[in-house]
Amino acid sequence: MAARWAAGVGGAWVRGLFGWARPERWLAASSFIPQSCIHTSTSLQATRRWEKKNRIVYPPQLPGEPRRPAEIYHCRRDIKYSKDKMWYLAKLIKGMSIDQALAQLEFSDKKGAKVIREVLLEAQEMAVRNHNVEFKSNLHIAESLTGRGQYMKRIRYHGKGMFGIMKLVRCHYFVKLVEGPPPPPEPEKTGFDQAKEYVQQLRSRTLVNTL
Numbered sequence: 001m002a003a004r005w006a007a008g009v010g011g012a013w014v015r016g017l018f019g020w021a022r023p024e025r026w027l028a029a030s031s032f033i034p035q036s037c038i039h040t041s042t043s044l045q046a047t048r049r050w051e052k053k054n055r056i057v058y059p060p061q062l063p064g065e066p067r068r069p070a071e072i073y074h075c076r077r078d079i080k081y082s083k084d085k086m087w088y089l090a091k092l093i094k095g096m097s098i099d100q101a102l103a104q105l106e107f108s109d110k111k112g113a114k115v116i117r118e119v120l121l122e123a124q125e126m127a128v129r130n131h132n133v134e135f136k137s138n139l140h141i142a143e144s145l146t147g148r149g150q151y152m153k154r155i156r157y158h159g160k161g162m163f164g165i166m167k168l169v170r171c172h173y174f175v176k177l178v179e180g181p182p183p184p185p186e187p188e189k190t191g192f193d194q195a196k197e198y199v200q201q202l203r204s205r206t207l208v209n210t211l
Contacts, residue, residue, distance in 0.1 A: 004094040034138050051076050054130070068180055069179035070131040072139075076173050078116040080095050081117055083171035083173035084144045086112045090173065097182050118172060133179055141184035147172040 053073040061068060079086070089112045093101035098120065120141075127133040149170030156164040162190040 002146070027030050039074075041132075054126075069129060070133050071142075071179075072123050072131055072133075072177040074119060074126060074175055074177070076115065078149050078170045079112075079173060080169075081112050081115065083111045083148050083167050086146045086171050086173060087108070088115055089113055090146050093120075093141055095185070096141055096142040097137070097178065097181055098141065099137050101141055112173075116175075119173055119175055119202055122175075123175055127177060138179055138181070139177045140180065141175060142178040143174070143176035145174040147174065 050073050051202060053071075058068060089105070089108070089110060093104060093116070096104070102117060102120060105113040105120070124136050124139065126134050127139060133139065149172050151170070152168040154166050156166045158164060
């Protein structure tokens with residue numbers, strides 16, 4: 001009886017050991033074999049909110065109401081370029097007409113200028129094809145933004161067993177075109193005007209937990 005009980009306990013222990021070592025148990029937790037068909041990467045889960053603004057449907061305009069200008073939203077993601085370098089080019093063309101912006105970018109020797117110029121040409125073509133814009137030159141850049149993309153760190157091997165960290169950076173570029181000529185530039189504020197705004201901001205603030 002005791003021998004049979006010992007054999008049963010030993011068999012259970014062996015079955016438990018082999019059960020723990022089953023391939024499907026430890027392969028399921030491995031990152032090399034996909035567990036499902038659902039993608040969980042950030043690039044595939046992008047919301048694409050900027051492009052969705054092109055689908056906004058406005059109510060019909062009333063008789064005598066001025067015509068609503070067309071708005072075109074376009075972008076390019078995962079550009080192999082730094083967002084800080086792209087920012088200077090994005091702010092350079094903001095507020096310009098489309099022809100003036102294309103001319104400025106054409107004579108720029110920076111890598112990001114070529115990318116932004118391609119995005120503007122694509123947006124200009126979209127305006128005529130999808131947004132009922134009659135003249136493709138009758139557009140101006142209302143918004144020009146950059147965003148941070150995927151940043152990856154990699155090892156740069158040096159001599160004598162040393163190494164460094166290098167960053168592989170990517171960025172996004174967003175642009176909004178509006179039909180019509182660009183608005184006039186705002187007058188430059190003087191130091192006295194900025195001081196008045198600052199004092200007014202201090203006076204209009206709300207102080208909590210005070211008498």
